[in-house]
Amino acid sequence: MRFSILLILLISTISAQTLNVNILYLEQKIKKPPVLSNVIEEPKDLGLQGAEIAIKDSNKSAKFLNQNFKLITKISYDEDELKKSFEDFIVENNSFVILNVEDDLLKKILQHPLSKKALLINASSQNTDLRKNYCQKNLLHTSASNAMLYDGLVQFLIKRNFKDIFLVNGKNEKDKQITQDIKRAIKKFGAKIVKEKTWENNSDIRRKANSEFPVFTQADDYDLILLSDYYGDFGEFMYFNTWLPRPIAGTQGLKPLIWHKVIEQWGAAQMQSRFEKFASRWMQEKDFSNWLAVRTIINAITRTQSSNLKTNLDYIHSKEFELGAYMGRKLSFREYNGQLRMPISLVQPRALISTSPQVGFLHPITDLDTLGIAPFEMNCKQ
Numbered sequence: 276m277r278f279s280i281l282l283i284l285l286i287s288t289i290s291a292q293t294l295n296v297n298i299l300y301l302e303q304k305i306k307k308p309p310v311l312s313n314v315i316e317e318p319k320d321l322g323l324q325g326a327e328i329a330i331k332d333s334n335k336s337a338k339f340l341n342q343n344f345k346l347i348t349k350i351s352y353d354e355d356e357l358k359k360s361f362e363d364f365i366v367e368n369n370s371f372v373i374l375n376v377e378d379d380l381l382k383k384i385l386q387h388p389l390s391k392k393a394l395l396i397n398a399s400s401q402n403t404d405l406r407k408n409y410c411q412k413n414l415l416h417t418s419a420s421n422a423m424l425y426d427g428l429v430q431f432l433i434k435r436n437f438k439d440i441f442l443v444n445g446k447n448e449k450d451k452q453i454t455q456d457i458k459r460a461i462k463k464f465g466a467k468i469v470k471e472k473t474w475e476n477n478s479d480i481r482r483k484a485n486s487e488f489p490v491f492t493q494a495d496d497y498d499l500i501l502l503s504d505y506y507g508d509f510g511e512f513m514y515f516n517t518w519l520p521r522p523i524a525g526t527q528g529l530k531p532l533i534w535h536k537v538i539e540q541w542g543a544a545q546m547q548s549r550f551e552k553f554a555s556r557w558m559q560e561k562d563f564s565n566w567l568a569v570r571t572i573i574n575a576i577t578r579t580q581s582s583n584l585k586t587n588l589d590y591i592h593s594k595e596f597e598l599g600a601y602m603g604r605k606l607s608f609r610e611y612n613g614q615l616r617m618p619i620s621l622v623q624p625r626a627l628i629s630t631s632p633q634v635g636f637l638h639p640i641t642d643l644d645t646l647g648i649a650p651f652e653m654n655c656k657q
Contacts, residue, residue: 294342296371296582298572299364300326300565301357302350303376307506317559322375322399323348324554325562329569331553337573340580344573354380358387365389370584373568375399375561385409394584394591396568399561403456406612406648410655413588415613417567421456423647424531427619427631428524429460430645432499434633437522441497442471443513449505453526457501464636470494474509484512492518501525528623531631534563535622543601567600567615574598604643611650616643 302322318324330346337344349360361372361384372393374381378400384390396415397405403422432438440461444454461468472491492500492513500517502525504510510527522528536547536557550558558566575587575596590596597605598615606617619631632642 292341294340294576294580294582296342296344296572296576297364297369298326298330298344298346298371298373298569299361299369300346300348300350300373301361301376302348303354303357303380304350304352305377306352318556320554321559322561322565323350324550324556325558325565326373326398326569328550328553329566329573332549333569333573337577340577342576344569344576346569354383358383361387361393362389365392370394370582371572372396373398373565375565378402378405381405382409385411385414392584394572394588396571398564398568402452403648404452406614407652408654410612410653412592412613413584415568415571415591415608415615417571417615418561418564419533419617419619420614420647421453422459423614423617424619425453425456425460425525426463426646428529428531428621429457429464429466430631430633430636431529431621431629432524433464433466434635437498437524438466439469439496439498440466441492441494441500441521442468443492443500443502443504443510444471444473445504445506445508445510446473446475447506450503453503453505457503457525469497474504476509484516488513488516489518492516494518497521499524500528502527529621529628530623531619531621532560533617533619534558534560535620535627537622537625537627538601538620539627541601541603546601567598567606570600571598571615609644609647611653611656612648614647616641616646618643619646 300323326346330344334344349357351357357376357380370393373396375398381397381400394413396417398417401418401421403420406416406420442457444450497519499522500513502510502513502523504526513523513527547558571591575590576582579586579590591608592610596607600606602618606615608615620627621629621631632645636642636645638644
């Protein structure tokens with residue numbers, strides 16, 4: 276009897292000392308516009324599986340530090356439901372939130388009075404304006420911005436002497452955001468747009484690409500066609516259908532990504548294998564950015580031994596913070612806009628072609644800062 280009482284007291288003491296941390300995963304589902312090509316649908320659990328495997332893997336070692344991490348998930352089409360979940364989570368004295376939401380909702384959350392009590396990590400939006408116009412110390416980005424992605428791509432094009440570019444744009448809002456950052460990168464690194472056209476055709480292109488695209492892509496000469504077609508309306512059919520026999524890059528063809536199945540170096544093959552066993556599919560870019568978000572939070576709490584918001588924010592923004600992420604180098608956050616510095620992989624469907632930053636593109640702090648928004652481009656200050 277005495278032994279049982281002592282055992283209960285011991286278990287109670289250990290439980291009392293365990294640091295339990297909740298992390299809120301908010302995902303906004305959207306009704307995507309119909310596309311005019313046979314686009315392969317995204318997995319319904321895209322993003323979520325990356326966060327869940329990060330929690331699972333982290334808890335294996337966290338238990339030895341008397342820490343436990345729990346992912347609380349809210350996925351909805353309804354913006355009000357997601358805002359309510361955020362409010363309830365913060366009111367209950369939690370602090371860590373991962374956002375996979377549209378830009379309008381993200382901005383509303385940033386403007387919410389309770390947002391000051393949270394660490395907010397954008398793990399999906401690639402909109403560069405979010406990095407230029409919002410400087411809250413408690414806002415971080417583990418998804419690469421379009422500026423980073425297309426800086427990485429254009430560096431490679433310059434390196435390989437693909438300097439004269441035919442730019443073909445889509446017409447939806449996300450296409451326009453990408454186009455803006457492509458033009459910025461082309462100007463930054465000294466390439467040249469020799470021709471630019473917008474694809475305005477709303478018809479099904481599948482059966483007439485070989486007659487439409489050669490006429491559409493007529494020009495005297497160009498080294499490469501660069502596409503801005505976020506939803507895949509027409510870009511997939513541009514291959515081998517251009518006026519001149521030229522390569523394709525951008526949203527189709529040679530693509531800039533932070534993660535892909537073909538990445539195998541620096542322990543990535545083991546990560547790919549674990550994820551495939553866990554999720555029964557390949558790990559995609561959004562899975563990886565959510566994995567990075569969870570690992571950022573847990574890495575900080577493991578080091579600080581605290582769930583205090585200010586303590587962890589100070590650590591994340593310090594020079595001591597480093598995040599291992601199967602990329603061959605430690606990652607850190609830019610102090611002026613909360614963007615995670617990371618290499619950009621340039622891939623085609625079955626091969627890794629190169630990794631940016633390219634050799635020879637220099638920066639006084641780190642060559643990773645040749646990718647993306649620089650401090651002088653910011654429209655705000657922390």
